[in-house]
Structure formats: structure tokens, C-alpha cells
Amino acid sequence: MAINTAAFSPKQFQVLIAEQDAFGTIEAGGGNPYHALDVDSVGTPSLNPTQVLDVRTGSRVLQKEDFFQDVKTSVKEISVSGTATTAALDMLLENIMGETESSASGVYTFASNAGVQSVGKTDSSQEGTLLSVVIKSPLTDTDLSFKDCVVTSLTLNGDVGTEGGRVKFSATLQTGSIVEDLSDASTTVDTSFGASENYFMSNWSDTSYRKIYGVDDLVMSTFSLTLENPATFSGISSTGYEVVSRAGEFSATLDVSVKYDVNTEPLMASFNNQTQDGSTAAQATLLNNDASLTDGAFGISIPKSFLTNVAFNEGDVMMMDVSVKAVGDGSNALVEVAC
Numbered sequence: 625m626a627i628n629t630a631a632f633s634p635k636q637f638q639v640l641i642a643e644q645d646a647f648g649t650i651e652a653g654g655g656n657p658y659h660a661l662d663v664d665s666v667g668t669p670s671l672n673p674t675q676v677l678d679v680r681t682g683s684r685v686l687q688k689e690d691f692f693q694d695v696k697t698s699v700k701e702i703s704v705s706g707t708a709t710t711a712a713l714d715m716l717l718e719n720i721m722g723e724t725e726s727s728a729s730g731v732y733t734f735a736s737n738a739g740v741q742s743v744g745k746t747d748s749s750q751e752g753t754l755l756s757v758v759i760k761s762p763l764t765d766t767d768l769s770f771k772d773c774v775v776t777s778l779t780l781n782g783d784v785g786t787e788g789g790r791v792k793f794s795a796t797l798q799t800g801s802i803v804e805d806l807s808d809a810s811t812t813v814d815t816s817f818g819a820s821e822n823y824f825m826s827n828w829s830d831t832s833y834r835k836i837y838g839v840d841d842l843v844m845s846t847f848s849l850t851l852e853n854p855a856t857f858s859g860i861s862s863t864g865y866e867v868v869s870r871a872g873e874f875s876a877t878l879d880v881s882v883k884y885d886v887n888t889e890p891l892m893a894s895f896n897n898q899t900q901d902g903s904t905a906a907q908a909t910l911l912n913n914d915a916s917l918t919d920g921a922f923g924i925s926i927p928k929s930f931l932t933n934v935a936f937n938e939g940d941v942m943m944m945d946v947s948v949k950a951v952g953d954g955s956n957a958l959v960e961v962a963c
Contacts, residue, residue, distance in 0.1 A: 636762040637666040639704050641715055641773075644754040647745050648863060650771035650804045651756040658758060659715065662817040663706035666759060669768065670701040671803065695802055696864050699857055700770060702757055705794035707787075708780060708922075709821035713963045716795055719755055720775040720853045721961075722870060730919025731962040734851075734874055736928075736952025744859070744867035757797060758808070767808040772801040774855050774868055780924075780961070781848035782825045789825030791922055800857030800865030823922035823963065827913050833923075836880055836946050837931055838906040839891060843883035845943060847911060849924055850877050851959070876926060876950035876959035878909060879933075884942040891946055895934040904928045904956075909948050917962035925960040926950040 640658035642651040651657050676692035679685065717732040722741045743753050755775070759768040777796040782789045828834050831841040852875045859866030882888050898907075904927055912923030926948065933947035950959045 632762045634665060638760040639663050639666055639702075640758040640760055641712060642756045642758075643715055643718075644756045644771060644773075647743055647747055647754065647772055648801065650769060658756075659711040660817055661704055661706055661712045662709050663704050665705075667703060669759065669770070670703075671695070672698040672700060674698055696862065697860060698800075699865075700799050700803060702759075702770065702773070702797045703795070704797075706792065707817075708791045708793040708823055708963070709817040710920075710963060711821065712817070713793065715755060716775055716778055716793070717961055717963065719753070720778050720851050722753065722853070724753060731917045731960060733957045733960045734853075734876070736956055736958040737954055738874065738958070741870040742867055745861070745863070746866075755797065756804075757799075765807055765809050768806050769804040769808040770797075770799050770801075771804045772864075772868065773797045773799045774870075775853070776855050777850070777852050779848060779850045781846070783846045784825055784844070791823040791825070798855055798857075800855075800868055802864045827922065828911055830913065833910055833912045833914060835908060835910040836878075836882070837891065837894060837929060837948055838908055839887055839894075840910075841887050842880075843885070845881040845883070846879075847881075847924075848879045849961070850879075851875070851961075874958065877932070877947065878924065878926065878929070878950075879945065879947045881937055881943050881945050884936070884944045888944050888946075891931065891934050891944065895931040898931055904953060909950075912962070917960055919962060921962060923960075923962045925957070927956050927958075928953050 639661045642657040644651045674694040674697055677686060680690045721732045721734045723732060755773040757770045757773050761767055775795055776798050779794045780791055782791045834842040834844060853870055854872040856869045856871055857865035907928050909926040909929045913921050917923045917925055928951050929948035930951055932949050935945045937943040937945045952958050
């Protein structure tokens, strides 16, 4: 075999996601259901095979018969980051919030009284609760394809000094099923991302709707919202784990950097004096272009939150780093995100 002189740019690789309808069946490429993520770079997925390389009795050297590998009881992990765009962000938020495809409205909610969520191979339909992921290669028939994926972590962030406050994302997806294919035929992507799908912090132009722990009229520098919905994989079959459950804590934390002024100065005392019985209105957190979240406009609402950090941040002007964690009141939403 002669050497091959062809070379490829890392930017030629793509990450595609599609809503998967049934457990164990990757979303087909026909009809172009896959959307491209606007990723900064494409990393290697963690395949995490179980390997045994122990030297057996009778030899002090590892023999070929001693090697063991299993891929059915491993959790595969895919991490991506880039610019948040509408079609892809819809699917990521829908999945981590545990909403079904048919109920998607552009405003994604996790209730403060939500219970355990489980999906498995015996269920007849998993519409909107699983994702298929394809890492698309510029080489023919070399795509990496994964089925039965769930988003376990999603961070949305922005910085007014970077890309004009354009909203970025980073996501971690996991699957307990065996890899669908590491040399898949090329998957067709239906639409590429466009500038019209971007979101900006500048859309929060009305200071009345820039509110942290009940304090509005904020002059903001950065924000970072992190949603965590861990997955637990159980059971075993020839195709991998049989059930994926969401039984751990769903958490939503928001970190912001705001200008130190007469509006934000009281947050230090609020941090020190807060109690569990504080009124919901006084603890509300909202970053939006209006009083209510709406489809098509990026916004974050945390009806009730507790301060977890308030600290000075020295720069050209004095800033304050403020962190809150969403808490439930038993009935209302824990967190809502619109896009």
C-alpha cells in the first residue's frame, strides 16, 4: 500500500445531532433529520472500553490469550462546545430538560417537583427523549455514529468582551449502548447554521429584565448558566445497557459578573442574611428581553434562587461576581430557558 498524500483540516469535521424516535435504533439519514452544531473544534469521543491486561499465572509476561475487552458495559461520552444556534440548542435543551419532542415550545422547563425519568429498550416509543449523534468526517464512509444519547451537562455562557456577547455553549452527552458504527456511511445534514440563529446578550436591552436574586437594573459583563441532569445506566444485553434513568439531582446554577454600584452593593448583605423562608419574588433571577420568556428569544428564568457566592472582582472598574443556584418551591418551575 502506497502512502496517501491527502490531508484534512480539523475544521472539515462536523458534529450532527438528531432527535431519535426509538431506543436502540439510530435516527436514519433519510429525510435529512440531522442538524449541524456550530462547534469550535471536534474532539475524540470517549469510548471507554473495559480492558483487562492482567498477567495470568504461569507467566510473567502478558500473553495474547490474557487480553480481554468488553464494550457492552461501558458508557461512551461526547463533549462539544461552540456557538449556540437555534435548531441545535432546541434539541439540547429539550433533551436535558426531559421534554418530549411533541411538547417542545421554544420555552424549556424543568419543574421543581419533577420525578425520576427512565427510558429503555422495552418502551415502544422514545420520541424526543434520546438523541443520535454523528461525528462527520470528510473521508467517505468514516463517520462516527452513536445512538441512545442523553445530554447530561449543558453550559450556556456569554461575555460582552468576546464576540459581542454572543451566546456560546458546551455540552456533554452520554450513551450506554454499543457504538452504532465507527465507519458509517456519510450522513446528510439538512441545514447548516446561519447568523440569524445566533443569540446575543445585547438582546437583554431593558435593564428591568436583567435581574439576579431580585435585584434588577444590572450592568452585566458575563454570564454562565450550567444545567446538570446526570444519567444512570443499568441492565445489560448484547447491545449494551438496557435502561437509562435520570434519578440524580437536576441542578441549575448561574454565575454572572456585574458592575459594583448602588444596585448591586446590597447583594453582599443579602448573601450573608438569606434564609429559606425568603419570598420568591425577592429571590427571582431573570435574564430576558421581556417579563416572560417567549419562543425565539434567548432568556433564562429562575423563579426562586439562593446566593452561593458574592465577591469583588477587581478590573478597570470594580465588578462583583455573583452566583445563584435554582431551588424549588414544590410547584413552580425550577428553571426555564427559551431560545
